[in-house]
Amino acid sequence: MNATVKKFATVLGMLAVTVSTTATANTTAHSQLLAQGAVGDPGKVTTPAIKIDGSSTVYPITQAIVKLFEAEPRNKGQQVEVKVSGTTGGFEKFCAGKTDISNASRPILLAEMETCKKNGVRYMEFPIAFDALTIAINPQNDWAKDITVAELKKLWEPAAQGKILRWNQVRAAWPDRPIKLFGAGDKSGTFDYFTEAIVGKSKASRKDYTPSEDDEALVEGISKDPNALGYFGYAYYQENQSKLKLLAVDNGKGAILPSTQTVEKNQYRPLSRPLFIYVNLRSSSNRQLLGKFVTLYINRVSKVADAVGYVPLPNGVRDLNYVNFNRGKTGTVFSGKARIDSKISDLLPKKPVY
Template sequence: MAFMLKRVSLLSAIALVASTLGLPISPVQSITPGTVQIDGSSTVYPITEAVAEEFQKKGGGRATVGISGTGGGFKKFCRNEIDIADASRPILAKEMAACRAAGVQYIELPIAYDALTVVVNRQSPVNNLTTAELKKMWEPGAQGKVSRWNQVRAGLPNAPLRLYGAGPDSGTFDYFTEAIVGKPKSSRRDYTPSEDDNVLVQGVARDKNALGYFGYAYYRANTNRLKAVSINGVLPSAQTVRSGKYQPLSRPIFIYVNAKSLQRPEVKKFAEYYMNNASRLSAAVGYVALPANGYAIAKQHLQKRKVGTVFAGDAPVGLRIEALLQREAKF
């Protein structure tokens, strides 16, 4: 886990310096034979990176894992530039259309559940927020108006409210804005955005007046620096996700495998290794593993090359684990 977080920190630093200096970061131009190329969600990154490390150590082949955000990953995926897209939400209708236009077919594989976590600095007195209060601070109308904590709720500190959140190419941004504000991508813009969750971790950890949101694994790896905020009185945990109590911020996370890439032995081996070890590794990095029958269904879809999605081009909010499995079983 420590090595993985160091790699995330290095990627974050490179991205931050490049962004600051206005330097371009060269995109992947095309799929490279012999190498499994993965890109997309920073939320899913810790699981995929753990899988890739083990796969390579056991002589399975070479795998590279990037962080472009879910939306950025799907752009590359639908341009046939990568073999696998990491996604913190289901594929959207516009992405389905882009893949269809490029002749890219895909196998959708749920790999775990995430408790999307709202965090504050360890020194913050804030312990609980309601979804209504989150909406009050994140909705577009809050921009330039809700700038202090006591404007969110009477009794909170008369101190600057500094926000850190997912960037617009992030699936976390899409999910959070729909779950909290009521419409995907509907958010104030005067906050610090990043598709890399580690950048957000660093920002909140340095500022006692900050608040941010990102995947549960990044909170779990930084509990000495951050404090999770309960939402409507419920803290994020494996137990509250499984019970369905942590709503509306629990969500399934996925990988999407290019069906044509699966014809290459290294991609087939990697995808099979991923699904055989997703339960163990998703729990190890801090996410909530699916029930055993969930992975069994996903493995069947992979084996039978079941292309397409169980979703209708949108990302439903509050989908409980059992409801996801029912969709998968009927597919």
């Protein structure tokens, strides 16, 4: 993951020059809410902390925003901690009130909503970018150029465990060679979304594969095995193109490769998905600092997402994020499920549910 961030250090350095002109925008409307969060002895110098956890897919974006935030002189010495435990693992901590922001590669689920509600954790939901879940193979693989959604299901559904073990079992024209699978761990939102989109049921998957919540580990495994196939977020392919080869995905309307263009045109289906951050502003002990950080996030995320390798959301979504933040709008518009193939612009104006 750190390699992904380092690659864009120069880009982020240029972005940092302009941060100071935008980071204070749109703060007036919620200044009263933030002021309620001032803590500690006003005469005592403290170092507030923002705690972030969750998705490895969202990690490169959030870590890049953290670097921009820390580049501001007025934020010098402020500690922002970013960890990765997968979307599900992140929500477990977030809904227990242990973190301020949860990175998520899927919307919050019904059970997680109930846990947050039980614990009094009220959250703001901010879509931040689009991702193309990427099917990757080893560059030495010279027989596979595309794969159908039906073949992906045949390969990854629970019934495939211990049975679909060779490439020619997936497609007869492929060679009689063992197939080694790599994919997201079951704490990952990528795992949830992939199984929902491909198998038809969230968390329904064969278990005889190499799982990880760390996408860098998946890249490494696929790059070392000529018989490998795996899936992860598009930015990790962008960072490791020399080590990997893409498979186009055919949903019945022709084989489509993931790209900014195919995601924007809603052609790369059903593996295009929105990415999120969830913010617990009201309960944070460092509300003022968190408010500044979220304002910066909303301001800069489009450019950062593009630099890291994801698809920026339309300006209209950014504007809605501003409105929702300034109004203190809590809850989710996704009804506790992934909403495969839904357009983000159609969902945001809906009334949120907490």
